[in-house]
Amino acid sequence: MRRMRLKAALCFAAAMIPVIASANQALEKDSQDPNQWILPLGSYAGIRHSKLAQITPANAAKLRVAWTMSTGTLRGQEGQPLVVGNMMYFESSYPNFVYAVNLDNVGQIVWKFAPEQDKFSPSVACCDLVNKGVSYADGKILVTTLDTHVYALDAKTGKVAWSAQNGDPQMGQTMTIAPLVVHDKVIVGISGGEYGVRGHLTAYDLKTGKRVWRANSVGPDSDILFDPDKTIDGGTQKPVGKDSSLKTWNQDEWKLGGGTTWGWYTYDPQLNLVYYGSGNPGTWNPTQRPGDNKWSTTLFARNPDTGVAAWAYQMTPHDAWDYDGINESVLTDSAVNGATVPTLTHFDRNGFAYVLDRRNGKLVAAHKFDPSTNWANEIDLKTGRPILNPTKMTKEGVNVKDICPAAQGAKNHQPASYDPKTKLFYVGTNHICMDYQAFSVKYRSGFPYVGAVVSMYPADHGDVRGRLIAFDAVTGETKWAINDTFQDYSGTLTTDGNVVFYGTLDGWFKAVDENTGKVLYQFHTPSGIISNPITYMRDGKQYVAVLSGVGGWAAIGLAEGLTKGTEGLGAVGLTRSLAEYTNLGGTLLVFSLE
C-alpha cells in the first residue's frame, strides 16, 4: 500500500513537471515580450509598464481610434484584453462573455464563450456585475464567472477543458477577479464581503481543475494555512504564533469574518511568493466584532505551490470604515537608506501607500497619498499599526462625520503602474470622504451583512472627486496631480515612450506626459472607464486598448438605474450627477497613431 502511494506520488510528480515548466517559464518569458500582453497585469510584478515607446509626448496628440468592438453587455467593464500572438482575449461584465478576436482580421470573433450561470448570483453581487478579465497559460484561457465558476477554455477553440465551482452564490459568494497562474496552479479568490462571506485564496490544478489548496483569510491556523512558528507577522517581524486569527475575534464571529480576496494578485518568481490583500472584516459595524479581526485588511505572501503563508501584515486592525485591503501589491526594487530592497508597494483604500520588504513583510514606509486622509494620523513603522484619530473611530449608533477617505477608498482596486525609469507610481485615486453610522445586524445566509449606513461626498465638499497622481512611495512626494471631476477608478499604464494612459469615470480616455502630467490627448469613449488600459505591438505599430463601460461601486446608481431621487444614499448620492455625463455600455477601443 505504501509502495502504491509512493508510485502514485511519483507518477503525479512526473506528470506535473512538464506543465510546471511550460506554464510557468513560458508565462514568465512571454510576459517580458512587449509586443504581447500575456498576463492580466502585464507582468508577474504588476508594474503595468511596457517597454513600447512608439507613442511619445511628441506624437500622442496624433492618437486616434483604430477599431472598436462591443462587449455585448451593459454593466461595468473592469477587465482588460490579453494579447497572445495574433489573438486578443477579453471577458465582459455579467453574463461574462469571453471573446477570442483575430488581430490580423479586424472584427473577426474566432470564438465566443457564453457561460450558463446561476441566475441568483446577480442579486448578491454587492457592487455591480463586473469582472477583471481572463488569464492565459499553457494554451488555455482561464475564466471566472460571477456565479463562482472557474473555467479553463481551449485558447484555440473556446471549448471547456475543465470547470470548477469555487463558491456558492446562495451564500452571497460571487467572483469578479482575474485568475493568476503560477507554475501549475490557477489561483483565484472570492467576493462577498458584504454578505458575511469568509474570504479565501484557492489554487486549482491547471491541467485538471482539481482543487489543490485553499487558504482562508480568517479562522483556525489549519484553515488559513499559517505555520504558527514560521509565518511572520509583518508588523512585529515575529512568528504569528498559535491561533493568530481566532484570538482576535469574539467567539464564532470569525465564521462570518470577511477578508474576501477580490483584488489583484502578484508573484515574485525568485522568492516564489504570491502577494494579495484581504478585504474588510464581516459586518461594517465594528462594535459587533471587538478585536483586531485578523487577518482581514491584510497583505499576505503565500507559497503558490502549498498555499502556506510566509508572512502577513494587517493594515487596518479592527477596520471600522470598510477599508478593504484588497488593492494590488506592486513588486519593485526600492532605494531605502542607501540600500536596494525588494519591496512591495500597496496603495491601500485607507489612504496610505505602504512599502514593505516583500521578503518578510517588514514595513519600510507608509505615506498618505490622498491628502485628505484623516482616520489615522500616521502608520507607526515600528509596530506597523496606525496611530488612530479617535474622533474618526466609528461605533454602533453614532453617525461619525467627515471621515476621509470614504469607504470606496482613497484608491479603488484598479491597479497602479510603476515606471522603472522615473521610479514613480502613477495612480488613479479618489478624493472623497464620508459620514458613517454603524448599526447592529443579524446574519442571514445570502442576505447583506453590512451594518452601516454610509454617505459619501467629495473631499472638502468640492468639485474634485478623483486625482491621477505621480507618486514617490518611499518619500511620499506627489510629483504632479491631475484633478478630475469624478473618482479616478481606472487602472493606469506607463510606457517607455514616457506616456501614461488612464480613463475617467465620465468616459475620457487620456494620454498624459509622465514627466509633467500634461494631458497630451483625450477621447470621449462611449461610456465611463473603470478598466485597465494595455498596450501591444502588431506589424510594427503600437496599439493601446481599453474597455469602456461605466459601473462598479462608483456608478452603482447608474448600473442599477437608481439615478433619480437617490441623493444622499451613500455611493449613489455621490455619483448622482454622473448620469449627466455618461451612460451604461460596453466597448473595447483600440488606439494607435495615424
Add this chain to the structure above:
Amino acid sequence: MRRMRLKAALCFAAAMIPVIASANQALEKDSQDPNQWILPLGSYAGIRHSKLAQITPANAAKLRVAWTMSTGTLRGQEGQPLVVGNMMYFESSYPNFVYAVNLDNVGQIVWKFAPEQDKFSPSVACCDLVNKGVSYADGKILVTTLDTHVYALDAKTGKVAWSAQNGDPQMGQTMTIAPLVVHDKVIVGISGGEYGVRGHLTAYDLKTGKRVWRANSVGPDSDILFDPDKTIDGGTQKPVGKDSSLKTWNQDEWKLGGGTTWGWYTYDPQLNLVYYGSGNPGTWNPTQRPGDNKWSTTLFARNPDTGVAAWAYQMTPHDAWDYDGINESVLTDSAVNGATVPTLTHFDRNGFAYVLDRRNGKLVAAHKFDPSTNWANEIDLKTGRPILNPTKMTKEGVNVKDICPAAQGAKNHQPASYDPKTKLFYVGTNHICMDYQAFSVKYRSGFPYVGAVVSMYPADHGDVRGRLIAFDAVTGETKWAINDTFQDYSGTLTTDGNVVFYGTLDGWFKAVDENTGKVLYQFHTPSGIISNPITYMRDGKQYVAVLSGVGGWAAIGLAEGLTKGTEGLGAVGLTRSLAEYTNLGGTLLVFSLE
C-alpha cells in the same frame, strides 16, 4: 349654442394658426440649413442629401472618430440623431431612451427620457426591439415607443408635454417609426403585420396630443379615408370607386388585413401630400386570403390635414411573398421623355424600383434594382400590375424554392439617398433569395399570424448578401455596385462633397466616392450598422454621425441569442455567421476630418 360652437371654432382656428405657421414653415426652412439635421430624413423630400462639402474624395481618408456615446441599450439601433442648433437628440432601441446632448460640451447629457413601458410589448415585436428615431417641431421632441405611445417632450427639459396611446400591445401592436410632423399634425404609423394587425396612419395635434384623424390601409372607405369618386388608383389612373378595399378580400379577412405602416414618410409642401407605403397583407399564406388584398403593399398619397387619400398604387397585389411595401418614397424631379416630372421613387422590397408621378400615382418606370429578382418578370406600365412568374407563386402546402428576393426584401426599409448633382440614387440593398412554404393559420389576438415558413440564403448561394448601388431609377442602370458579405441594411447619405456614407451589418462604417464607388475610408464600429448616417456642421467643421448597433430582422438571431444550432430557420439561418463578425451593442459615433 350655435354661437358658442362658432366661437369655439374660431378660437380654435386662431390658436392653431401660429402653430401651423411656426411648425411647418420653421421645419421647412430649418431643414434646408445644412448645418443642422432637423428632420429624421433630413428633408421633407427624403433625399438624404446634404449641401455640406468639407469631406471630399480627396480628404475622406483622413476621417477619424471625433467622439462617441453609448445608447445604454443592446438591441438594434435603427434611428439617427437630429441636430437642432447646438443640441443633438436621439432615441435608442427598446426601452427607447431619448437623449438630449450638448454639442458644445462633448459628453454632456442635458436630459434623458426613460419611458415606462408596457412590459408585454417586447414579446410581440416581430423583428427586434428597434426604433427609427425622434422628430422635432415647435420646441418639442416627438417620440414613439415600442408599446405604442406617442410622446411630445419639451426639447429644453425633456418634460412630457403630452402623450397619446396609438395602439394596444396586447393585440400585437407596436411602434418603431419616426413621426413626421406636417403643419400642426404629428403623423405616426403602427407595426404588427405578423400579428394580424390592421395598419393605419394617424395624426395627432402637435399642441395637444389629441387624435385628429386615422386612415386604415384596408377596410371600408370610411376607415381608409378614400373618396370613391376622387381618390385615384395609380395603376388605372381612374377613381378607385366604392369599397375598393373590401371588394378584394374574402369576407371579414380584411379585419386582420395587415398593411401596417412601419416605414418612412415623406411630404411635398407644394402638393400638400404625405407619401408612405403599407405592409404585407394579414397572414403570409396567400391561399387563405384570395383577391388583391387592397390596399396592402400600396403607396399612398394623403392630405396631411384631413388624412384623405389623393391616390393609391398597389405594387404587389395578393402579396404571396411578404413583400411589405413600406419602404420610403423619395421625392425628386425626374426627366421623363424630355419633360421634368415631379416624381416619387420607391425601392420596393419586391426588387423593383418604382418611379411614379407623385401628383397622381401614375407609374413612370419600374426596373429591377436587384438582378436576382424573379417573382415577376416586369411591371406592366399600363396597368401598373406585375407580370408574374407562375413558378414563383406560393400557395398553402407547397414549398416553393428559389424565390428572389427573400422576404427581408431586395432592400430593407432604411432610406436611400439621392444626389441632385449626379441624379442617381445610392441604395443599400439585399441580395438574397428564399424558399417559402405557406400553411394555414388561425388568428388569436396577440399571437403570431404568419402562416409561412421561410428559409433565406444568399442569391446564387454565393458570398454576397448585400450591395450598395448607385442607380438611375428612370433608366434602370446600375452605375456601380459594392458587394458586401452581409445584407446592406443601413440607410445612405450623400453630400455635396461627392461622398456617400453607409454602414454594413458587420459594423464597417464606410465613406465612398459617389462617382466611382471606391471606398475612401472605413472604420470598424462596435457593432453592426442598421441605422442612417446624418451630417451637420458645427464651428466650421463637418461631422458625420451614425448609430452602431446590430439588430432588426437580419440580426434577429443575434438579438435573441439564437445563434447556436438555428441554421435553416429563415432569417436566423441566413445570418448565422454574423455572430462571427459582430456583437450586440449601441453606440453613437461622430466622425470628422482631423
